[in-house]
Amino acid sequence: MSNLRIAVQKSGRLNEDSMRILKDIGISIDNGKDQLKAAARDFPVEVFYLRNGDIPQYLKDGVVDAAIIGENVLIEKGSDIEFVERLGFSKCKVSIAVPKDSNANSLKDLAGKRIATSYPETVKKFLKEQNIDAQLHQINGSVEIAPNIGLADGICDIVSSGSTLFKNGLKEIEVLLKSEAVLAVSPKISEERKAILNKIQFRIQSVLKGRNSKYVLLNAPNDKLEDILNLLPGMRSPTVLPLAEKGWSSVHTVINKNEFWEIIDELKANGAEGILVCPIEKMVL
Ligand SMILES: Nc1ncnc2c1ncn2[C@@H]1O[C@H](COP(=O)(O)OP(=O)(O)OP(=O)(O)O)[C@@H](O)[C@H]1O
C-alpha cells in the first residue's frame, strides 16, 4: 500500500499547529524538524517539510498529495487547488493599508498609485474585478515599511492583531479576504491515496469538533431540573442520573465551548451546583 504524502510548513507560523493536529489524529512522527520528509510510525503517511509558499506548486505537480497550508497562499498561487477542510488556526486577513494620514478609504482610491505586496496575484485579481489600474511592487517581506521609505502609497499584506500596521503608522482600509489554515488536496491524487486522505479528514473533523466543545457535568435539584435542562443544548439530549442524595440529579451534556460562559450565571441562578467543564479530545457524531 502506498503512503499519503502530506506537506506541512517546515518552520513558521503554521508549523506547530500543523504538527499538533497530526499528533492529535494519531499520526506521530519521529525526529521531524531536521528532515525534509519523515514517515509516520503508525499510519500510511509521509510528512514533507516545505516552505508554505512552495506548497501550491508541489500540489499542482502531484509531488505531494495533500498539504496543510494558509488559504491565502492557495488563493495567491494555486487558485485551481481545492481544499477539503478548514482547520481553525492561523486565522488572518489579507488587507489593503495606507499611511494613517492618507485620504484613501478603499482600494479604488489607490487607482494610479503604487501598492507594495507579497501577494501580487491576489491584488491583481481584486484590481481587475473592480476595474482599477494601479502599479504593483512585489516585495517578499517587511511590506509594512514600504510606504515609510517612499516605495509605495499603500500595501497589501497579512493583518491579524493589527499591531504591525499600528507600529508602522498604517491603517487598514479594505479587507480583501479572510484566511485560515486548510487541508488542501493535489488534483493528481490517486484513488488509493484519496482513501487514506478520507480517513485523515474524518479524524481531523472529530478532533476539531472536540476542540470546539466542552463536556459539562453538574448537580441539579430535581425541582429545578426542567429549567436547567432547558438551558442546556446537548448533542442529542442531556444524560440525567440520580444522585445518592435524594432530590438531586447529575446532568451530563456537551456544549459549544463559547456557549458555556453565556449560560453559567443562569445555571447557578437555577440552583445548579458542582459544575465541571472538561475538555473533549475527540468527538464522533
Ligand atoms: N500574523 C499572523 N497571524 C495569523 N496567521 C498568519 C499571520 N501571518 C501569517 N499567517 C498565516 O500563516 C501562514 C504562514 O506564515 P509565515 O509567516 O510563517 O510563512 P511565510 O513566510 O509566509 O511562508 P514560507 O513558509 O514560505 O516562508 C501565512 O500564509 C498565513 O496564512
Ligand SMILES: O=P(O)(O)OC[C@H]1O[C@H](OP(=O)(O)OP(=O)(O)O)[C@H](O)[C@@H]1O
Ligand atoms: O497584524 P499582526 O498581528 O501584527 O500580524 C501581521 C504580520 O504578521 C505577519 O508577519 P510575520 O510576523 O509572520 O513576519 P514575516 O513578515 O517575517 O513573515 C504578516 O506578514 C504581518 O507583517
Ligand SMILES: [Mg+2]
Ligand atoms: Mg509571515
